[in-house]
Amino acid sequence: MNILVCIKQVPDTKIIKVNPKTNTLDRSSAPAILNPYDAHAVEEAVRLKKEHGGKVMVLSMGPPQAANAIRKCVEIGADEGFLISDRKFAGADTLATSYALFKAIEKLEKEQGIDLVLCGKHAIDGDTGQVGPGIARRMGMPPLTNVINVRNVDEKNKKIQVDRKIEDGHEIIESDLPCLLTVEKEINQVAYSPFPNMMRAARYKPTVWTVDDLDDVDIKQLGLKGSPTIVGRMWPPDKSSGAEIVEGSTEEKVKRVVSVLMEKPELFASKGGEK
Amino acid sequence: MNIEEYKGVWVFIEQRDGEIFDVGLELLGAGRDLADKLEVELCGVLLGDGIKDKAEELYQYGADTVYVIDNPVLKHYRSETYMKAVGDLVRKYKPEIFVYGATANGKDLASAVATEVMTGLTADTTMLDIDLEKRMFEASRPAFGGNIMATILCKKHRPQMATVRPKVMQKPEPDPSRKGKVIEEKFDMKEEDLRTKVVEIVKAAKKGANLEEAEIIVAGGKGIKDEKGFKMVKDLADAMNATVAASRDVVEAGIIGHEYQVGQTGLTVTPKIYVAIGISGAVQHVVGMQNSELIIAINNDPDATIFNAAHYGIVGDAFEIVPMLTEEFKNALAEEQGKGVTTNA
Ligand SMILES: Cc1cc2nc3c(=O)[nH]c(=O)nc-3n(C[C@H](O)[C@H](O)[C@H](O)COP(=O)(O)OP(=O)(O)OC[C@H]3O[C@@H](n4cnc5c(N)ncnc54)[C@H](O)[C@@H]3O)c2cc1C
Ligand SMILES: Cc1cc2nc3c(=O)[nH]c(=O)nc-3n(C[C@H](O)[C@H](O)[C@H](O)COP(=O)(O)OP(=O)(O)OC[C@H]3O[C@@H](n4cnc5c(N)ncnc54)[C@H](O)[C@@H]3O)c2cc1C
Known part of the structure; x- marks a missing residue:
């Protein structure tokens, strides 16, 4: 079973700083990492490969440095990495991103066959979760989003059963293969990489493609030009007018707050079983 | 694309087993403001099996028109069917703005529809507004792990679409005297042609928190x-x-x-x-x-x-x-x- 995983290199948003003057992100303040959800997607692909054979390919769109994120995937156990990198891809929103990735997947599909595509639930920077379903729609594959468990793969009948997380529980879905899954972190734990993988990753060079290496690309659908959305204004999250800081002794402060609370005493009436 | 042809504000109404999710009603509240500013209709889009009667409830929350597709294959949400049904509605009736709840299924559907009709989609928004002068939808969202807010615009494509986080917009008070109209559409996908099946829906036991x-x-x-x-x-x-x-x-x-x-x-x-x-x-x-x-x-x-x-x-x-x-x-x-x-x- 050949599995393709789409992976993105992202700035670590846990540490990224916002420049307060320009309201832009100081990307140099944060290291670039493999999108954490994508690490789980690769891990799942490697797990499925162990059970069913075949190979795991990873694909990324990004600048040349994104090769580092691909190396990380090789550490986890990916067999081959592909990077599509071209100025013409720059500035893509999710529609243009899914188009570019689709064109590359189409090529891989033609050359080697693909039975399953995996994506992360979302990327922690753009944080839209829209790319996966976009690719699926373009590939004509059913998208199964928010997957927390792959129950079963029936290679003979070309079927897969997964659990999808929904608001108040989960649903079990059966789909024909090939299809596309986007995965949640709960799906697995990313294991420590075995030493031989690390060795291989250190030296690994992914296959790099530009637009010209892809077939029948409509340039108008790529990058900034192919993006219907644009980012208008950016600003730091709302600093509202701020609290009234109550003054006085501790006792006075407490009394003041209690009096505010008691403006609506009916709220506190016991409603058995509410908690 | 002649963007002038696109009129009206649409809200996707998510339901499960005929129960309407609150986020749809919250979005009717927010959508009403947008529709009033633009002086256009507010429409609900309701898909399911045996759900036509629910349109009444949507009028009460502010909808003028409810597009209904009532069909057994639409009983449970599936990208495959919903994407096609909603895509057809968009192509036929051409809304100017279309918002969805940012639930698992709402996001899934909106992303697929955006690709299907080739338009822009703003994700997980928390603020919606209109620039009346330019007649442009301004959808704003937190990004980069919440470190920054960004307003996303979709200038040249229609509909202008967004998913909106549940609980951010206020659910309006229902007005039992409000009336509206239903437009019912046919849908011709057959169960045997579909590639996905919902085997079971498992509700999580309610944890104490709620x-x-x-x-x-x-x-x-x-x-x-x-x-x-x-x-x-x-x-x-x-x-x-x-x-x-x-x-x-x-x-x-x-x-x-x-x-x-x-x-x-x-x-x-x-x-x-x-x-x-x-x-x-x-x-x-x-x-x-x-x-x-x-x-x-x-x-x-x-x-x-x-x-x-x-x-x-x-x-x-x-x-x-x-x-x-x-x-x-x-x-x-x-x-x-x-x-x-x-x-x-
Ligand atoms: C991607 C991402 C997602 C996140 N998601 C969430 C999330 O969902 N929810 C969340 O909460 N956080 C989230 N965080 C973490 C968030 O950034 C903060 O680290 C976290 O909210 C801090 O928790 P805190 O306020 O309890 O602790 P601290 O920031 O350590 O604050 C403790 C506060 O207690 C005060 N204090 C200390 N002693 C006393 C005392 N004796 N009496 C009164 N006050 C005292 C201190 O002045 C201080 O203000 C997320 C972070 C990232 C990067
Ligand atoms: C502040 C800000 C706000 C934005 N808001 C929007 C918006 O509302 N709507 C919109 O359309 N665009 C938006 N964008 C643009 C968007 O971030 C980019 O299009 C980005 O390339 C892909 O979106 P994402 O990061 O949200 O990916 P997601 O859709 O969250 O990613 C999901 C999965 O898709 C795969 N994937 C995503 N990108 C790649 C890639 N480059 N290579 C390989 N696999 C990939 C990965 O498997 C990933 O886990 C915004 C950008 C910024 C800076």
Whole structure:
């Protein structure tokens, strides 16, 4: 079973700083990492490969440095990495991103066959979760989003059963293969990489493609030009007018707050079983 | 694409087993404002099996027209069917703006429809507005882990689409006298042609928390230090008939379960009262509680950012203030309820 995983290199948003003057992100303040959800997607692909054979390919769109994120995937156990990198891809929103990735997947599909595509639930920077379903729609594959468990793969009948997380529980879905899954972190734990993988990753060079290496690309659908959305204004999250800081002794402060609370005493009436 | 042809504000109405999700009703409230500004119709899009009667409810929440597709293959949400059905509606009736709840299925559907009709989609928005001069939809969202807000525009494509986080917009009061009309469409996909099947829907056993429904929440942060400190939070919550909640740091310290976490990677809550004790006010926490009606913050650091989000603030040591507040509150409540003073100090 050949599995393709789409992976993105992202700035670590846990540490990224916002420049307060320009309201832009100081990307140099944060290291670039493999999108954490994508690490789980690769891990799942490697797990499925162990059970069913075949190979795991990873694909990324990004600048040349994104090769580092691909190396990380090789550490986890990916067999081959592909990077599509071209100025013409720059500035893509999710529609243009899914188009570019689709064109590359189409090529891989033609050359080697693909039975399953995996994506992360979302990327922690753009944080839209829209790319996966976009690719699926373009590939004509059913998208199964928010997957927390792959129950079963029936290679003979070309079927897969997964659990999808929904608001108040989960649903079990059966789909024909090939299809596309986007995965949640709960799906697995990313294991420590075995030493031989690390060795291989250190030296690994992914296959790099530009637009010209892809077939029948409509340039108008790529990058900034192919993006219907644009980012208008950016600003730091709302600093509202701020609290009234109550003054006085501790006792006075407490009394003041209690009096505010008691403006609506009916709220506190016991409603058995509410908690 | 002639964008002038596109008129009207649409809201996707998500349902399960015929029960309409609140987020759809919240979006009818928000959509009403947008439609009024643009002087166009507000329309609901309702798909399912045997759901036509539900249109009535949508008028009450502000819809003028409800597009209904009633068909057994639409009983449960599936990208495959819903994407086709909604895509067909968009191509036929050409809405100007189309919003969806940012639920698992809402996001899935909106992403697929955007690709299907080749338009822009803004994800997980928390603010919606119109630039009337340009007749442009302004959808704003937190990005980069909540570190920044961005307004996303879709200038040359229609419909202008967005998913909107549940609980951010206010659900309007229903008006039983409001009427509207249904436009029913046919759908011709057959079960045997479909590639996906919903085998089973498993509802999670309701965990104790149910924070999203709580009217009063008392939340503790790192400032309460440990389990003993959290006991003090629980005592105040008990006195107020409230539910407890926590910041991520407290959850990660193992003091309370993740189902009690408020914030970006936890729950979004909108209680009538939110008491934040020893919480610094990181954006990732604030996005989950900022729409609470009354926010009271207790923190020993006068510069804590939680005071920006709060309505009332007490600067001081929680270990001194909270027990006193609990007692004082109990007394005041007992007095109010005319039961005389009962303390169990
Ligand atoms: C502040 C800000 C706000 C934005 N808001 C929007 C918006 O509302 N709507 C919109 O259309 N665009 C938006 N964008 C643009 C968007 O971030 C980019 O299009 C981005 O390339 C892909 O979106 P994402 O990061 O949200 O990916 P997601 O859709 O969240 O990613 C999901 C999965 O898709 C795969 N994937 C995503 N990108 C790649 C890639 N480059 N290579 C390989 N696999 C990939 C991965 O498996 C990933 O886990 C915004 C950008 C910024 C800076
Ligand atoms: C991607 C991402 C997602 C996140 N998601 C969430 C989320 O969903 N929810 C969430 O809460 N956080 C989330 N966080 C973490 C968030 O950034 C903060 O780290 C976290 O909210 C801090 O928790 P805190 O306020 O309890 O602790 P701290 O920031 O350590 O604050 C403790 C506060 O207690 C005060 N204090 C100390 N002693 C006392 C005392 N004796 N009396 C009174 N006050 C006292 C201090 O002044 C301080 O303000 C996320 C972070 C990232 C990067």
